[in-house]
Amino acid sequence: MDLRHLRYYVAVAEERHFGRAAERLHMAQPPLSQAIRQLEGELGVALLHRTTRRVDLTEAGRAYLERARAILAGVDEAAHLARRVADGVVGRLAIGCVGSATYSLLPALSRHLSAELPGIDFSFRGEMLAPDQAEALRDGTVDVAMLRPPAADPSLAAHLLRRDRLVVALPADHRLAARRRVRAADLAGADLIVHASNHRSVMYDVVLRVLREAGVEPRIRHEVSETSTLVTLVAGGLGAAVVPEPVTALTLPGVVYLPLVRPAATVDLAVAHRADRAEPHLLRTVEVIRRMTRPAAAARPPRDR
Structure with a gap:
């Protein structure tokens, strides 16, 4: 038994007709009929009452249809979730912020991330000193950090904001x-x-x-x-x-x-994460943060007078 047999059965059960079900599935009728008989043989029960004009469901067939629909819906949902994970639009992330970013950037950032990546569950930790953030990144307490870059650390990937x-x-x-x-x-x-x-x-x-x-x-x-x-x-x-x-x-x-x-x-402000992490939702979040702060990256210090 495979998912194909379940899809075949659901089509026949909903159409109550092998010909219409075959058209819906874009296949010939004989292999469809053969597949349904094979399914009934594997289950050891009759799912359908067949006549020359129509197909009716047995009691076992009605019960099987309900569960088959649920299984197929679950499989489709799992596939949809897998694609969303691969696209980096679902997940959970903790973001740490140095003090000045907590007040100047975090309010707008939290709204921006929620709007652009609504499927990601974000949590925030403010008022963190840079060395504490670096340690939190290494031990996984936070996933992304906005910090004042510490000394070069090969275990972290940092991007100037x-x-x-x-x-x-x-x-x-x-x-x-x-x-x-x-x-x-x-x-x-x-x-x-x-x-x-x-x-x-x-x-x-x-x-x-x-x-x-x-x-x-x-x-x-x-x-x-x-x-x-x-x-x-x-x-x-x-x-x-x-x-x-x-x-x-x-x-x-x-x-x-x-x-x-x-x-x-x-003084520089950077966004950082562990260099060995490349989950799509993490990298997408980092890119959103970089894009949001990009206009400010070219700020110049005032002239001495």
Whole structure:
């Protein structure tokens, strides 16, 4: 018995006529009749009452028709699902986001992904530091990450999304808050709030490099893991912070954002996944993220003045 026999039987049972069933199946009547007799022989029961004019179903035939339809529908559904999986339009994915992307990109991204890939079940984890995201990618806790690229890691595949300018977040009553822009050298002696050190944050290394290249030895007062906490501490007057421009989406009373110049610096944002993963729904999601952020990828840092 194979699926072909089931399809043959359903056609005969629905048409109640071998000739019409043969036309529907685009085949000759004799092999159709032979196939139905073979099916009845394998089952050991009569499924049909045959007359010269029509075909009727036995009680066993009616029961068999109901189950045969369900089996064929299940097979068709399985084939449809397999094609959708192969096309990358169904599945489940967890996406991790670095702090600044959580506020500036995630709201629009979640809507965009839901609209373009409605068959994929997405979950999101925000406020993740880049090293934590890299580890989560390696152990499978997240499938895709939007992060500040760490040192080269052959186990991960990363694609640049955009380059974000650096800005300075200041308490509204800070001595620099009334300016139009801030030079890196102006932060000499200022209390600073930074993302966590000990190789846990890419931004920590970026900020220290920018300031030291300007001849400033940073005076770090607080280290935090979450960008929202960092901005909250700035609002509380506990210090200034150098952050990616998308952090300005966090508008809190008592915080002023100013461009950072001399040097004007940027930090990369990338989308990454494990290099050994190539599931269609994962790669399609990465492509949607890259396409969505492409217009911002050409952003240029402001000129020094």
